[in-house]
Amino acid sequence: MPELPEVETVRAGLARHALHRRIAEVEVSHHRAVRRHATGPAALRERLVGTAFASANRRGKYLWLPLGDEPHDALVAHLGMSGQLLVRAADAAPDKHVHVRIAFDDGTELRFADQRTFGGLFVDELVPTEAADLVPTRVAHIARDPMDPLFDDGLFVGRLRRKASAVKRALLDQTLVSGVGNIYADEALWRARIHGARPGLSLTSAKALDLLTAVRAVLSDALRAGGTSFDSLYVNVNGESGYFDRSLAVYGREGRPCPRCGAVVRRAPFMNRSSFYCPRCQRAPRAVVKPAKMG
DNA sequence: CATAGATCCTGTATGC
DNA sequence: TGCATACAGGATCTAT
Numbered sequence: 001m002p003e004l005p006e007v008e009t010v011r012a013g014l015a016r017h018a019l020h021r022r023i024a025e026v027e028v029s030h031h032r033a034v035r036r037h038a039t040g041p042a043a044l045r046e047r048l049v050g051t052a053f054a055s056a057n058r059r060g061k062y063l064w065l066p067l068g069d070e071p072h073d074a075l076v077a078h079l080g081m082s083g084q085l086l087v088r089a090a091d092a093a094p095d096k097h098v099h100v101r102i103a104f105d106d107g108t109e110l111r112f113a114d115q116r117t118f119g120g121l122f123v124d125e126l127v128p129t130e131a132a133d134l135v136p137t138r139v140a141h142i143a144r145d146p147m148d149p150l151f152d153d154g155l156f157v158g159r160l161r162r163k164a165s166a167v168k169r170a171l172l173d174q175t176l177v178s179g180v181g182n183i184y185a186d187e188a189l190w191r192a193r194i195h196g197a198r199p200g201l202s203l204t205s206a207k208a209l210d211l212l213t214a215v216r217a218v219l220s221d222a223l224r225a226g227g228t229s230f231d232s233l234y235v236n237v238n239g240e241s242g243y244f245d246r247s248l249a250v251y252g253r254e255g256r257p258c259p260r261c262g263a264v265v266r267r268a269p270f271m272n273r274s275s276f277y278c279p280r281c282q283r284a285p286r287a288v289v290k291p292a293k294m295g
Numbered sequence: 296c297a298t299a300g301a302t303c304c305t306g307t308a309t310g311c
Numbered sequence: 312t313g314c315a316t317a318c319a320g321g322a323t324c325t326a327t
Contacts, residue, residue, distance in 0.1 A: 001320065032304085061321075081304085081320050097305095116304050118321060165298060174322080182320065272300080273320055302324080309317080 002079040004145055004179030005222035007061050010085055015056040017087040021104035023048050030099035033112060037122035047123050048075065048102065060178025062139045066126065073125050076136045080118025086111040145179035146216050157208040160200045167203065168196030168275060180215060186251045186276050188214040195282040196275050202285065221247060250276040
């Protein structure tokens with residue numbers, strides 16, 4: 001699934017292959033893909049035709065392409081679970097599940113394909129952050145991602161350590177730290193030897209910093225692996241880059257040995273999905289008994 | 296305010 | 312072979 005490393009790979013591909021070309025036509029073939037564009041598909045097309053993407057930006061799992069020479073708004077993309085952005089020759093073979101086509105005037109086009117339709121495109125106003133960089137209004141509520149030079153480590157540690165909820169839930173909370181999804185959350189927790197069910201409250205500052213370091217390490221390892229596969233006029237996007245099978249220590253590896261200690265990796269249901277962990281390296285927290293309600 | 300859970304969606308894998 | 316069910320999960324909404 002596209003998490004920060006995959007989205008960054010796409011961003012780099014867009015920067016190489018989709019900027020400064022006049023948009024000649026836009027075709028929306030699946031309404032759901034543009035559902036977050038409040039004024040509808042026709043208005044989206046109207047805004048895009050005749051302009052060009054000025055740059056390719058990212059925060060967490062959000063991508064955006066500012067429009068025109070002095071941008072005040074941008075085309076925002078979120079890939080959801082299965083979204084892809086593909087740059088193709090306009091007459092290239094069709095791709096599956098293409099819901100939006102943005103045709104440039106040089107014979108290429110940007111295709112948004114999305115099997116499960118959790119992702120989408122919309123145009124949004126750019127607003128300045130506290131550090132004066134510009135982000136789309138509807139991206140402003142999420143935290144900077146841990147690869148951002150302006151990410152505030154101390155703020156993250158402080159907020160994490162005030163959370164009663166599970167550390168893993170906190171890692172997936174994009175307002176605390178952005179860009180981490182289910183796969184890299186499990187990998188980072190394994191690297192830091194922390195059980196995801198532990199309450200944020202239970203971490204020392206040092207341990208919380210260890211976790212942040214592990215998050216950065218796993219993201220940058222994945223980025224290196226994902227970044228190499230990208231070369232041609234094809235913006236790869238899916239989580240299916242070589243990184244997955246080669247380097248994952250626990251995710252998707254139920255029943256196989258922990259690469260560090262050899263104990264059998266377990267899977268446990270968590271937040272309507274799965275968590276994978278090593279029961280020896282990552283000690284489960286003691287069960288907390290809820291105090292009975294008096295009255 | 297913080298927190299937990301439900302919900303959206305469809306292709307693939309599995310069980311009977 | 313067909314049919315039903317589980318599963319994958321990011322963001323957002325609702326309820327407490």
